[in-house]
Amino acid sequence: MGWCGLRGLRYSGRDSSLQTGPTMSEQQKMEPPQEGDHVVVLTGAGISADSGLATFRGGGGLWEGHRVEDVATPEAWARDPATVWRFYQMRRAALLDVEPNAGHRALAELERALPERGACLTLISQNVDDLHQRAGSTVLSMHGQLQRLRCETCGYFQDGLQYLDTEAFLPCPKCEDPSLRPDIVWFGEMPYKLEAIENAMFEVTHFLACGTSGAVYPASGLLSTARSVGAQTFVNALDAPENLGSRDVFLQGSASSVLPRWVAEFLAS
Numbered sequence: 200m201g202w203c204g205l206r207g208l209r210y211s212g213r214d215s216s217l218q219t220g221p222t223m224s225e226q227q228k229m230e231p232p233q234e235g236d237h238v239v240v241l242t243g244a245g246i247s248a249d250s251g252l253a254t255f256r257g258g259g260g261l262w263e264g265h266r267v268e269d270v271a272t273p274e275a276w277a278r279d280p281a282t283v284w285r286f287y288q289m290r291r292a293a294l295l296d297v298e299p300n301a302g303h304r305a306l307a308e309l310e311r312a313l314p315e316r317g318a319c320l321t322l323i324s325q326n327v328d329d330l331h332q333r334a335g336s337t338v339l340s341m342h343g344q345l346q347r348l349r350c351e352t353c354g355y356f357q358d359g360l361q362y363l364d365t366e367a368f369l370p371c372p373k374c375e376d377p378s379l380r381p382d383i384v385w386f387g388e389m390p391y392k393l394e395a396i397e398n399a400m401f402e403v404t405h406f407l408a409c410g411t412s413g414a415v416y417p418a419s420g421l422l423s424t425a426r427s428v429g430a431q432t433f434v435n436a437l438d439a440p441e442n443l444g445s446r447d448v449f450l451q452g453s454a455s456s457v458l459p460r461w462v463a464e465f466l467a468s
């Protein structure tokens with residue numbers, strides 16, 4: 200695992216050995232959760248799309264309206280902090296108008312149900328919204344959180360602010376650095392929770408990637424890690440992501456309709 204980076208910058212096109220996986224109707228039978236199993240789910244922006252939050256790539260995506268280099272790098276924060284601040288605080292404000300959807304709720308239900316079978320779930324999210332948390336999940340947020348701010352000088356974290364002025368910086372209450380930064384992992388920075396993620400991937404028996412295009416490393420590498428340790432692998436997205444493999448079961452469709460069915464089938468199996 201390593202620095203957060205766009206896969207496309209070092210790797211172009213699709214691996215020719217990768218093909219679209221079997222669809223739901225062709226899939227091998229889902230192995231039911233058993234004592235000691237460890238289910239790992241990785242989510243991306245697609246799971247929150249049905250709640251009304253924009254994804255990053257594709258038509259109307261956040262990276263169509265903004266250049267990554269202008270808003271999602273430490274260099275952008277140093278060069279033009281006002282633009283970076285406005286970008287993240289507007290996205291933070293948008294959280295006040297959205298709710299978790301059936302996809303988020305299904306994963307929270309899975310987390311509650313698995314321990315009754317002696318199994319467990321690790322939920323890893325690249326998302327910086329708080330919809331998993333509001334649905335009741337415990338989340339490893341590897342790219343940070345919109346609602347958190349952090350001081351680059353003294354390391355202080357500021358949580359729990361409902362509303363922020365999108366035009367005015369907030370000084371650090373501890374060391375008086377004039378501007379707390381969004382607690383977001385920018386390109387070139389180290390994602391959070393890598394040790395916990397690595398530990399979960401040592402034990403994974405079932406892996407689901409949901410709503411992620413597989414474009415950003417190291418999150419994009421988790422699917423192939425899961426395959427390499429023999430886990431059953433599932434992928435849910437609207438379009439086949441670039442890291443989809445021939446052995447993955449591809450569950451095409453919106454997360455809010457696919458995940459409740461997938462979780463119900465899994466727990467009934």
Ligand code: OAD
Binds near residue numbers: 245260386
């Ligand atoms: P992307 O925008 O790259 O990909 C969204 C994925 O969700 C695509 O595969 C879509 O097919 C799928 N999708 C869209 N709507 C969906 C729906 N309703 N149900 C299910 N799937 C749906 O978003 P991410 O993969 O999350 O990082 O992007 C990864 C990272 O790139 C982000 O965390 C962010 C960004 O740059 C940083 O800013 C560090």
